[in-house]
Amino acid sequence: MRARLEAGQQEIVAAARRVMLRCDELARVTASETGIERVYLSPEHARANRLAAEWMRELGMSTRQDAAGNLVGRLDAADPEAPALMIGSHLDTVLDAGRYDGMLGVLAALEVVRLLREPAGDAHRSPFRFAIEVVAFWDEEGTRFGKALLGSSAAAGTWDDRWWALQDAEGVSVRQAFLEFGLDPARIAEAARRPEQLVGYLEAHIEQGPELHRRGESLAVVSSIASARRFQLVVEGEARHAGGTPYDMRRDALLGASEAALAVERLCRAEHHIIGTVGQLEAFPGAMNVVPGEARFSLDLRGELDGHRDEVWSALSLELDAIMGRRGLRWRADEVHNAAAVGCAPLLQDVVREGIATTLAPGADAPATLFSPAGHDGMSIGAITDIGMLFLRNPDGISHHPDEDVSTEDVAHGLRALAESVLHLAAERG
Ligand code: GLV
Ligand code: MN
Ligand code: MN
16 A cells, blocks of 8 residues: 555646546536536436546446435445445536536546556556545535435435425426436435445535635635525515505515515624525515515525524524514425534544645645535535545635636645545554
8 A cells, every 4th residue: 555645746737637627528517508507316417427427437436326316436445345435525516506516526536546546457446445435426505406415315324204395496306306317216225325334535625715715725624514504484474556555554575584684694794603695585476566475585594503503593583573573474484404513523634634734835834724614415424424524725715606716736736635635544544
């Protein structure tokens, strides 16, 4: 087994260029003519898996699509029963997405395999006592059904049967979508991995905020991932004539929802590391000359700590009672996603830190350690194995937007750091 990465800088830069080109190639696998849109259990899901599976096989990996539609490539160790280090991220996107959120982590994992693998006859194998798996999860974003982390939850064995009934905007349920995609809902448990099959999970991801950009640094160790709850809220008032209804008779649901959105901002801004976003808002019946009788809106609420996030939700609920009470409205909330905060394992934080250190000039400050307010598949996978994450600088920090960016140079640093992290982990495990 190697103690240090043998690949030269040229090889790493070539690998980084390949990552960038493949991000462009995946960006062309889209349901939208004007941007990137690749959601769970769609024809684009199948196309992206086929493409990524070809790239895995090119590296001598065996491939399979699991019972939830996640793609797994594996490079066995000398002992084919050995547990695996999973490295990866997700291939699904938000609407009108950027080309790096998720995809970068899957493609970086493939290049790390290329840099580390050892030829063994015609095939290739892991140079470690553990196997290496590259995993491309699906539905980290929750774009189609509202509930995020569906694929990685299935892999963690925490699938909840209530999710079968969730529906997309066209009224297609998760169960129906599985069948249309060619997956058998009755076999969902087969996607579950057992802790003894795994050594850990590593993920490289662009930072989805400006911290690294502000610090002028390429890479960071991630300490933990924020807890998240998502709600669909409905406000009920009364639809009436826009001209004929005096203000004292109006029960305008849209104004109630708007005041609620402002309350979300006010309450969250007053707290440390609590962030709330109203990203969807619709008025019904939706006519210019009718006072809105109903409004529906979403709430995405995140916090560093579950308890603190839940306290803010309780305070918000009281505030919504007061707002709606004043306006003669009723409100209700359906919770569609609830994920606890997950800490990155101290050992994996250490190996990622050591990996990043190999990219720094002698005497440079220790790499930054950042908390992730953005969600990641490690939130589910943390239930069955240790997780570790590496962030790459994203100029200006913009994400969930077509302008999302990362430089080839930072990707090269990221590849070296990730490959060195794996070598450090292997050395730690003896
Ligand atoms: C996924 O990127 C999320 O944080 O919502
Ligand atoms: Mn995302
Ligand atoms: Mn992501």
